[in-house]
Amino acid sequence: MTRFATHYGAYEIDSVPGQPQIAHCHSLFVKREHRGRGHGTALKAHQMNTLRELGYDYATCTTDGSNERQRAVLERAGWSLLQNIPNGRTGGITQLWGWVVKLAPGREAGF
Numbered sequence: 001m002t003r004f005a006t007h008y009g010a011y012e013i014d015s016v017p018g019q020p021q022i023a024h025c026h027s028l029f030v031k032r033e034h035r036g037r038g039h040g041t042a043l044k045a046h047q048m049n050t051l052r053e054l055g056y057d058y059a060t061c062t063t064d065g066s067n068e069r070q071r072a073v074l075e076r077a078g079w080s081l082l083q084n085i086p087n088g089r090t091g092g093i094t095q096l097w098g099w100v101v102k103l104a105p106g107r108e109a110g111f
């Protein structure tokens with residue numbers, strides 16, 4: 001598990017056990033006093049750049065189905081909703097999202 005942080009928030013990235021080209025992203029948060037001003041979108045862009053730099057092919061994350069802010073962040077960032085999963089613990093919906101790691105527009109492959 002590796003934690004990445006900015007002054008306004010943080011996130012973590014793990015390689016999927018047995019499949020090191022796929023990352024699972026989790027624990028993304030913006031500090032409460034910084035929310036609602038675009039920092040969630042900025043932090044997701046930071047995370048996606050980290051995924052590129054770490055050479056992953058694909059990334060996943062989950063979010064609670066009621067988390068409208070995070071859903072907006074993921075949609076704006078180009079992630080795909082893969083599955084709505086009934087959560088047997090909470091009784092709610094857990095969403096599984098995925099993203100094919102692409103180079104940023106205008107960037108050439110570094111290796």
Ligand SMILES: CC(C)(COP(=O)(O)OP(=O)(O)OC[C@H]1O[C@@H](n2cnc3c(N)ncnc32)[C@H](O)[C@@H]1OP(=O)(O)O)[C@@H](O)C(=O)NCCC(=O)NCCS
Nearest residue numbers: 028029030035036037038039040041062063068069070072
């Ligand atoms: C989810 C989170 C990261 C978003 O960060 P943020 O800084 O508030 O996000 P932004 O300011 O970039 O706004 C994200 C979107 O939510 C929308 N939004 C803002 N306030 C909202 C509200 N009260 N309800 C619904 N949507 C809202 C914004 O309009 C924006 O959408 P847009 O990009 O289409 O304009 C932040 O709220 C957070 O840390 N929450 C607690 C932890 C968490 O839920 N993490 C995600 C775990 S999967």
